[in-house]
Amino acid sequence: MALGIGTFQENYAQDMSIFHSPLQWGSVLVFILFLFTCPLFFSDRILTILTMMGISVISVHGLNILTGYCGQISIGHAGFMAVGGYTSAVLCAKLGAPFWAALPCGALAAGIAGLIFGLPSLKIKGFYLIMATIAAHFIIIWTIIQLHSITGGADGLSVPRAKIGSISLSSKTNYFYMVMGLTCLATLVAKNIVRTKAGRAFIAIRDNDLAAEVMGVSLWSYKLQAFFIGCVYAGVAGSLLTHYYSFASTDQFPFMDSVWYLGMLIVGGMGSTTGAVLGAVALKLLDELVTIAGPILSAAVAPQAAASLALISHGLVIIIFLIFEPRGLHHRWEMIKAYFRLWPFSHEVSE
């Protein structure tokens, strides 16, 4: 996070802090306050959209740690979400486990699945790793379908409404609060992971794995750590999604979702926690805009005009970002901040 004019760091702790000025602290507090008062003035629809956004943000944070920071491209993220979702669903539906216990178990199961499918990353990278993670997705989904007696197979599995103690999470408001709480926590943890020794090792591996290894960074350990952490995030997101639907089905974790999560990262900006948030929010908003635009376009042009509009717009936005702003929205945000930091005496190129 770039500093404002007149903000100076005098020691290491200040330099490492996430928020540097009272204004930044104030902005965060106002944002959190706004977030938690949303149910007071937003409709069920907006709350649903925000809840889905929150779940996506958690998932994209995981992918950002794995891909954005550690450089291990994964297109199997939805598969890992399925592991988390199904684990907590089975624990709640078949064993009667409480939601608060099932959620971390789902996260752990997804993390372990990430460790297993992350093993090939020790030998392969780039395109080949992408293929391996795609395979992971299909293997996971196939396994879930085959374990019919446990997972319900293709029929799916009905999941009881989430409860924490005596607080039922069946209402949209309560679930929204929980998802937003976890989203804030996930963002904070993601931001902090990057500042740890492991985080710095991830970045070193991403930038040049050979150089990192020569410097003493254990590729074996850190690549698997990245897979584990990234998939734990996916597991949490999958679990939240399953409990939100009150139903676990492999249809809720389609392969294309993994592609869109990567797209969110591209749009937001890889290797940035803020970018992960911005990317997830931007593509989800685009989704909503397209949904609203569909019937209007259909009435104005032709009924077929609305077909595949979401796919086209998502694809187009990702291509535009790859060409014109490969560093994503996060970079744009930094530029806007830099502009206003100097305002009203911003630098202008004079003739």
Place this chain on the structure above:
Amino acid sequence: MGRIKMAALAALAIMVVALLWVPAAHAKTLYVGGTQSLTGPFAEDSAAVLAAIEDYVKYVNTTKNLAPWRTEKWPADVTLEVLWRDDALMPAKALPIYEELKGKGMLVARISGSPIALALKDRMWEDGMGATSMATGPYYLSPPQSCFTYYPIYTDCMGAIADWFKGNWKETRKPKVAYLTADNAMGKSIEIPEMKAYLEQIGYEFVGIQYVPLVPTSPPTTQLTWLKEKGVDLALGVMINPGSQPTVKEMVRLGMGPFQTYKMTFGVASPGHAVVFADAMGQLGDGYVCAGSFPPWDDPAPGVKFMLEAQKASHPGKFVSHIMYQGGFLEGMIQVEALRLAMEKVPFEKLTPRAVLENGFYRIKNLPTGDISSTPLTYGPGDVEGVDQIRIDQVQKGKAVKVGLTPLRHIFTKK
């Protein structure tokens, strides 16, 4: 740079307004329609369904009639409007769409496919929202909720074909039956113990299961040869046309079929519509059986005539020939009928989704559809299948011909 910023800010403002905007309700307007999957594998089906709902609503709004053969009238002071959104067959999109449409005052909803059904059915049940459904799976029956189908679930279709085939069986030995079904959730949904038990109970010898990819990339020679080696007389499955057409072509090449050297009948449930199959395959597809489908467009049924006229009135230059247009027309009829019946019991101003479910959907008894559906439609608490008999079509001389009507066996009993 300044212009780009302005454009970005304007786009953001439009987005925020669009998200927050709730249109003012017109005087006495009721909404029908709901979520559609115009993107993805069901895109064509959904487009046809949507076109049909729009045509039917236009007919009702214009004439205030419900169908040419019905005497009941739609209230003159109430206008129908179609509301829809594309969910792209993604549950994550369907949830906010459902909330949005509900927020706009929609009292009836629809389901556009199995993934959407699984994501919404519990929520709809809790909200007391009645919905018509293009998907038809066993998940609706355990326990029955508020999603209503207008063709039978796959296991009942399989049972109907088995009944019909057994009725025509002349030999003294037990006929051998096997599943030749799509290798996905839809195809595998017939693999339940009750189904196998029913087949054995009515006198079949169950041989085994073979899978074909939903859309095969190579002829299913191995699977068909296996059926031949096992001496199978009847192969049952759930397939869509892109799966059943190459399968039957390979069957013919291997000399298998009711009119081939090796006598075997292949029967599928409704997504493998006989009309679509016959148009594409011609006489090569003779003998193909489909249960739970809709009548061909040249059928003399009053419902078919009605749909042809509605299409001519709405869009004379463009005929929607997709068979799911008929499904959409039925959905329009069901939703409008539910609203009409609810208005008989509850004042317009007091209508709620639950009121429409309890006083509308549940009161639909023997709704005549002009033979578009296998039988008139009946719903009620615990009764979500609509039809009570299953239409069976067979391709004969390149045409889909109705060969039977079999009672629903309610094979799926799992709780």
